[in-house]
Amino acid sequence: MRRFITADEIRKASRESDGNERAFIFAEKDDVVTDEARDLARTLGVVISSEISRRPFICANFKMNGGPGFLDKYTAELASCMAQLYPDYRAQADVVIAPPAPLVAVAYGLSAKKTVYSVAGQNSYIKESGAFTGETSPYLLKECGADYVITGHSERRKLFGETDAVVAQKLKTAIDAGLVPIMCLGENLEERKTGKTFAVISQMLTALYAIPLEYAKKVILAYEPVWAIGTGMNASSDQIAEVCAFIRKNIMEKLGVDFSNAIRILYGGSVNETNALEIAVIKGIDGALVGGASLKAVNFAKIISAFKPDRRSGN
Ligand code: PEP
Numbered sequence: 255m256r257r258f259i260t261a262d263e264i265r266k267a268s269r270e271s272d273g274n275e276r277a278f279i280f281a282e283k284d285d286v287v288t289d290e291a292r293d294l295a296r297t298l299g300v301v302i303s304s305e306i307s308r309r310p311f312i313c314a315n316f317k318m319n320g321g322p323g324f325l326d327k328y329t330a331e332l333a334s335c336m337a338q339l340y341p342d343y344r345a346q347a348d349v350v351i352a353p354p355a356p357l358v359a360v361a362y363g364l365s366a367k368k369t370v371y372s373v374a375g376q377n378s379y380i381k382e383s384g385a386f387t388g389e390t391s392p393y394l395l396k397e398c399g400a401d402y403v404i405t406g407h408s409e410r411r412k413l414f415g416e417t418d419a420v421v422a423q424k425l426k427t428a429i430d431a432g433l434v435p436i437m438c439l440g441e442n443l444e445e446r447k448t449g450k451t452f453a454v455i456s457q458m459l460t461a462l463y464a465i466p467l468e469y470a471k472k473v474i475l476a477y478e479p480v481w482a483i484g485t486g487m488n489a490s491s492d493q494i495a496e497v498c499a500f501i502r503k504n505i506m507e508k509l510g511v512d513f514s515n516a517i518r519i520l521y522g523g524s525v526n527e528t529n530a531l532e533i534a535v536i537k538g539i540d541g542a543l544v545g546g547a548s549l550k551a552v553n554f555a556k557i558i559s560a561f562k563p564d565r566r567s568g569n
Contacts, residue, residue, distance in 0.1 A: 257281075257285045257286070258285070258286050258288065259279060259281055259285055259286065259287045259288065259291050259302065260288055260290070260291050261288065261290045261291045261294045263279065263291065264279070264291050264294045264295045264298060264300050264302075265294070265298070267279050267300050268298040268299075268300050271300075279295075279300060279301070279302045281302045287302055301506065301511055308516070308517075308518045308540045309346075309347060309348060309518070309540070310346070310347040310348070310534075310540060310541045310561035310563070311347065311348040311350070311474060311518055311520060311540055311541035312347060312348070312349050312350070312520075312541045312542050312544070312554075312557060312558045312561055313349075313350040313351070313352060313374060313402070313404075313436060313476075313520070313541070313542070313543050313544065314350070314351045314352060314371075314544050314548030314549075314554050315352045315376060315404060315407075315522075315543055315544065315545045315548065316351070316352060316353045316354060316376075316548065316549065317354075317376070317409075317545055318354055319354070319549060320353060320354065320357065320549070321357070322357065322360050325353060325357055325360055325361055325364055326364060327551075328551045329361075329364040329365060329370055329371075329551075331551035331552065332370055332371070332551040332554060332555055333370045335551060335552050335555035335556075336370070336555050336558065336559075339555055339556065339558075339559045340555075340558060340559045340562060343558055343559075344369070346562070346563055347541075347558065347561055348372065348541070349370075349371045349372065349558055350371055350372045350373065350374045350401075350402055351365075351371045351372075351373060351374065351548075352373070352374035352375065352376045352402070352404055353373070353376075354376065355375060355376065355377075355390045355395075358373055358375055358395055358398045358399060358400050359398035359399055361373045361399070362398060362399025362400070363399070367399075368399075368401075372401045372402065373398075373399050373400045373401065373402070374400055374401070374402035374403055374404060374436065375390060375392070375395040375400045375402070375403040375404070375433070376403075376404050376407070377390065377403070377404065377405070377407070377410055377424075378390055378391065378392035378395055378403045378405070378424060378427070378428050378431075378433070379391055379392070379424070379427070380420065380423040380424050380427050381427065382427065382430075382431070391431070392424075392427050392428040392430075392431035392433050393431040395431070395433060396431045396432045396433055400433060401433065401434060402433060402434045402435070402436055402474075403428045403433045403434075403435055403436070404435075404436045404438065404476075404543070405421055405424045405425055405428060405435040405436065405437045405438070406418075406421035406424070406437050406438050406439065406458070406461065407438045407478075408438060408440060408442075408478060408480045408483060409483075412480070418457060418458055418460050418461045418464075419461075419464070421437065421458075421461040422460075422461040422462075422464035422465055425437060425461060425462070425465050425469065425473060426465050426469060429465075429469045429472050429473075434472050434473070434474060435472070435473050435474070436473075436474045436475075436476050436520070436543065437461065437462065437473050437474070437475055437476065438475075438476045438478045438522065438543070439455055439458035439459065439475065439476070439477060439478070439501075440454075440455075440458075440477055440478040440479040440480050440482075440483075440497075440522075440523070441454040441455065441479055441480065441481075442479075442480040442481060443480070443481035446479065446481060451497065452497075452500055455477075455497060455500060455501060455504070456504055459501070459504055459505070459508075462475075462505070463508050463509070467509065467513075470509065470513070471513070471516075473517070474517070474518045474519075474520065475501065475517060475518070475519045475520065476519070476520040476521070476522045476543040477494065477497050477498060477501065477519060477520070477521055477522070478521070478522035478523050478543060479493075479497075479523050481523075482522075482523025482524050483522065483523050483524070483545065484524070484545055484546060485523075485524060486524050487523075487524060488523050488524035488525065488529055488533075489521075489523060491532060491533070491536050494521050494533070494536050494539060495536050495537055495538065495539075498519050498521075498536070498537070498538040498539055499537075499538060501519060502514045502515075502517075502519070502538060505517060518540040518541065519538060519539060519540055520539070520540060520541040520542055520543050521533055521536070521539050521541075521542055521543070522542060522543030522544065522545070524546070524547075525542045525543075525544045525547060525557060526544075526546075526547035526553065526557070527547060527552075527553040527556035527557055530542065530556065530557040530560035530561075531560045533560070534560040534561045541561060542557060542561070544557055
């Protein structure tokens with residue numbers, strides 16, 4: 255539904271800002287800002303973001319699943335489902351598959367050099383090359399056909415001890431290698447229950463602020479509440495919208511309103527073919543990072559189709 259931003263809302267935002275930070279109202283491109291509200295915002299120094307269009311981005315994260323045979327079948331099935339459901343999707347959206355590292359080059363080849371999807375790595379190391387047994391260079395990922403890499407996934411943070419400092423280094427090296435990082439951030443259940451969600455998100459965003467601005471402009475964010483990953487328990491639309499607005503506000507304060515409006519924010523956490531439509535219309539959300547449900551090509555095709563631009567007018 256179209257929202258009207260009124261002078262009362264501007265006054266409220268101004269009152270609620272404690273004087274230390276600039277008051278901010280997140281406005282989507284379809285929201286109507288009344289003339290009175292616009293004038294008052296100028297007088298009181300309240301920032302109203304004017305949304306710029308951000309291309310939908312849908313990424314499948316296979317995690318440690320699938321082999322060459324699976325991928326072969328998957329690609330053919332995805333191409334055929336997309337031809338039926340959403341034939342011109344490549345013109346409208348970024349569709350990406352992140353297979354296990356040894357399959358990056360295979361995935362690239364099978365996509366007939368990106369006609370069905372682009373390819374992402376699931377992780378990359380902080381260095382270009384050297385004696386780092388078992389690690390994957392972002393330069394190698396790029397050479398094998400990847401355009402993107404997932405960085406700071408909660409499984410990497412939790413199981414492999416990745417800190418925000420490491421995530422920042424990974425972002426930097428990945429971008430140097432020519433990859434676009436998809437940086438994941440999100441709170442765990444304990445943090446949500448104890449009211450620490452925003453503090454955790456702010457802390458994780460320090461990785462974005464630790465890299466030069468020209469680098470940060472390349473990053474895509476994925477809000478992934480840890481308690482919703484692989485659990486079948488996805489966050490409510492209100493919870494997702496609230497954190498997404500918080501992320502944009504935090505970024506606006508650090509890097510400016512244009513940056514905050516331009517950065518793409520995905521949601522991840524038990525997205526599937528049934529709930530994708532609901533997620534696709536959440537204000538400020540530009541796509542999805544999909545784990546389990548992406549392993550069935552037909553389901554991933556339905557999720558991609560949920561992000562058709564006509565279904566998302568207002569985002
Ligand atoms: C993920 O791996 O990033 C993810 C969101 O997984 P799932 O969709 O299975 O929750």
